[in-house]
Amino acid sequence: METKRIYVDPENKTSLCDGNSLEDAVREGAELLCQGEVVAFPTETVYGLGADALNERACARIFAIKGRPADNPLIVHVTSIREAKKIVKEWPDEAEICAREFWPGPLTLVLPKNKIVPDIVSGNLQTVAVRMPSHPVALALIAMAGCPVAAPSANISGKPSPTEGKHVWQDFQDKIPLLIDAGKCIVGLESTVLDLSGEIPIILRPGGVTLEQLAKVLGRVEIDKGAKGKSEVLSQPRSPGMKYRHYAPKGEIQLISGQSQEKVEELGRRLEGEKSNKRVALICLEETVASLTAEALGKIDLLFTLGTREKPREAASRLFEALRICDEEDIEIILAEDMPEEGIGLAFMNRLKKAVGKGNLKKTEKI
Ligand code: TXA
Numbered sequence: 001m002e003t004k005r006i007y008v009d010p011e012n013k014t015s016l017c018d019g020n021s022l023e024d025a026v027r028e029g030a031e032l033l034c035q036g037e038v039v040a041f042p043t044e045t046v047y048g049l050g051a052d053a054l055n056e057r058a059c060a061r062i063f064a065i066k067g068r069p070a071d072n073p074l075i076v077h078v079t080s081i082r083e084a085k086k087i088v089k090e091w092p093d094e095a096e097i098c099a100r101e102f103w104p105g106p107l108t109l110v111l112p113k114n115k116i117v118p119d120i121v122s123g124n125l126q127t128v129a130v131r132m133p134s135h136p137v138a139l140a141l142i143a144m145a146g147c148p149v150a151a152p153s154a155n156i157s158g159k160p161s162p163t164e165g166k167h168v169w170q171d172f173q174d175k176i177p178l179l180i181d182a183g184k185c186i187v188g189l190e191s192t193v194l195d196l197s198g199e200i201p202i203i204l205r206p207g208g209v210t211l212e213q214l215a216k217v218l219g220r221v222e223i224d225k226g227a228k229g230k231s232e233v234l235s236q237p238r239s240p241g242m243k244y245r246h247y248a249p250k251g252e253i254q255l256i257s258g259q260s261q262e263k264v265e266e267l268g269r270r271l272e273g274e275k276s277n278k279r280v281a282l283i284c285l286e287e288t289v290a291s292l293t294a295e296a297l298g299k300i301d302l303l304f305t306l307g308t309r310e311k312p313r314e315a316a317s318r319l320f321e322a323l324r325i326c327d328e329e330d331i332e333i334i335l336a337e338d339m340p341e342e343g344i345g346l347a348f349m350n351r352l353k354k355a356v357g358k359g360n361l362k363k364t365e366k367i
């Protein structure tokens, strides 16, 4: 199947090059969704691979195209609290508080599911994940389709999530009928998944809305063990997606941690030890680059600077892009600098640790 790629500029309401307006692109996407097809579209976090959430066969296609394990449920995207309430059985006060504070935005709420949601969407769980994205293209698309839209990140299962249209193109060219390409995603990391189905709100996956932001409005919030990003085997994680290896580039990621000076010394040692026949990348902050010696820098084949320590959100938003570029450049060893696990740093480190970890990949699992 030939994939049509429509470039849109959400700011201008016109497309970048092919003469279609934003409205044309959205109409085409909405028509395909209504016909049970799969459409890739931008959100503020990462690109999504969407289908009508109430159409079982359409959702089954998402799993097939992505190579996604059937027990890993999808997030359902809506355009209002009213629509969210239609797909859940209960809407507790915490949901109302979170939705009013953080929607539209990078927060997904896990709630007891209404039976209109097919089991395939929820991976046979009794709960469903729901979110209202803030990207104007996503909102316009869902509104025009007139149905809730189930959408995982638009990457082949196991690969880094797509933060640009070209990443979706790399993974799904000729596998889907339409990609609406609106350039880069601002958040660049997926939404926070917050489980509100139990007594205490629990973060199953840290993301664009931080623990600190949630604690401020909810009071008590806990973080699930699996969300810390350790590469331990989690046979029964609360969020099924957490047991699979994620965000994995082809090269081997080595985490560089410690205080600033320790990291610089550690990098020096690792680079010295590296044989020159291996292709090495360094993903780090500006401040670290400035402290490296010319000799150390000379051993690096690809240097990807995430930006300054002063702007952690910007740095976090570039991680997936960096991992994808490492693949394009056939990098074998990726040295990646850590960030403090606070604010957006918690989500950044969760993704990085999942990419490092190989222990959570069972041999039979598809990545
Ligand atoms: O930012 C995002 O959340 C993006 C954009 C496209 O919205 N979507 C995304 O979807 O990252 P996906 O499928 O790649 O990740 C969804 C995560 C998985 O870890 C999944 O296990 C978890 O949400 N999840 C979905 N439904 C759940 C449920 N009912 N209970 C627990 N976890 C759930």
Ligand code: MG
Binding pocket: 152, 153, 161
């Ligand atoms: Mg994903």
